[in-house]
Amino acid sequence: MDDAGEGAFAARLKAYEGRPAAVAGVGKDRVNAPMIRHWCEAMGDTNPAYAGPDAIAPPTMLQAWTMGGLSGHTGRTRAYDELLGLLDEAGCTSVVATDCEQEYLRPLRPGDEVTFDAVIESVSDRKRTRLGAGYFVTTRMDVRVGGERVGTHRFRILKYAPARHATTKDATTKDAPTKDASTQRPPAPDRPAHRRPRPVINRDNAGFWEGVARHRLLIQRCTGCDTLRFPWLPGCSACGYPEWDTVEAAGAGTVHSYVVMHHPPFPAFSPPYAVALIELAEGVRIVSNVTGVPYDKVRIGMPVRLEFVRCDDELELPVFRAQDGNGG
Known part of the structure; x- marks a missing residue:
């Protein structure tokens, strides 16, 4: 895709900003003690606030009450599916979640029925990453109980075209450029072709x-x-x-x-x-x-x-x- 074509495609993607991604979604389960217990056991979280007759749900479970699961997404819009379809057609067929941000306004308690709406907040320009070139799509979900907003969940994914990494077979095809044998270095069998991903180091770790x-x-x-x-x-x-x-x-x-x-x-x-x-x-x-x-x-x-x-x-x-x- 040339620069003009890429610019036109980016404009088509930007047109989806501000459009709804989910409307009138309803959590498939009310906030409940078994899910809270399983979450706490998996996370090793022993906070007493999450157990007993006055229990609240761990705040970081906010997204858990809105997830569609294997049976499908609740309330997802045609606009969001169209956006993902455009990216698929452009070769960005792979997806990876990159990060999320959450804001908590009040605790959720067993028995609460969660509803939610989401909007396509932003679509980035084309970015080149180690995984491949693609676009970051950010959605913002407002979570409510009884009409009252209880939290906000921003979720960002990268829709990308997987980078093609050269292989030994690629490097030895007849179309590959040749070099003088005296200048070639034999491959080191114990040397990995790619470095391990670097850990994310921040002030907390x-x-x-x-x-x-x-x-x-x-x-x-x-x-x-x-x-x-x-x-x-x-x-x-x-x-x-x-x-x-x-x-x-x-x-x-x-x-x-x-x-x-x-x-x-x-x-x-x-x-x-x-x-x-x-x-x-x-x-x-x-x-x-x-x-x-x-x-x-x-x-x-x-x-x-x-x-x-x-x-x-x-x-x-x-x-x-x-x-x-x-x-x-």
């Missing part, structure tokens, strides 16, 4: 990555109630106290759960591989890789021990080596 650089796995500890927490958060989910210190993990753990990734493939990763939820001896859990055994030998309950693996000149990561005799 910088201390964790500083610990990793010193080969220390640091766990936050609330100085108000002594509750350990991971991943790192700006405040305690148990008592809300903002002050904390750290304790160093001893390194022992077990596989609490795991998945084997087959698809989709990502640069720098060679599927299939296992991604595990490790329960540390201290009681908190961390997502990491299990080393020392083939991916199909990872098992729930398998004992593991912390080690640090250097991925490249800049990146070092904590992983866990199996300790059950199958390579540990």
Whole structure:
């Protein structure tokens, strides 16, 4: 697409800004205690405000009450489907959620029936990303109970055309430019073609990555109630106290759960591989890789021990080596 064509296409996309994305949507379930309990168990959130006769829902569940699930989206408009269809026709057939922002105006309680409306807030100009070139689409959803707005949820996705990465086969086709053999460097079989994605480091988790650089796995500890927490958060989910210190993990753990990734493939990763939820001896859990055994030998309950693996000149990561005799 030339510059003129790209400009015209961008204008077509911009015309959808301000149009509704969902109208008169109704949550498929009222706010309810079982969903709150499952959420808290999955997140390891033991805040007493989320249990008992006067329970409220965790604020970050705001989107959960509006999700359509596998059976489809509630109240989604033709305008939003048209926008996504235009992007599909332009080759932007892949989608990834990039971030969300939430504003809470009052707590939700069991029995509340949630309704919502959403608007297409913005469509970006064409952006080039490591995944591929595409467009960021932001929707703003206003969530209500009994007509009263209780929260706002902004959700941003990237609709993109997957980048085509050169392969060894591509580089050796007859159409590829030739070079003098004396100037060619043989490929290093142990050198990945792509770097691992960089972790997002911010003011809330910088201390964790500083610990990793010193080969220390640091766990936050609330100085108000002594509750350990991971991943790192700006405040305690148990008592809300903002002050904390750290304790160093001893390194022992077990596989609490795991998945084997087959698809989709990502640069720098060679599927299939296992991604595990490790329960540390201290009681908190961390997502990491299990080393020392083939991916199909990872098992729930398998004992593991912390080690640090250097991925490249800049990146070092904590992983866990199996300790059950199958390579540990």
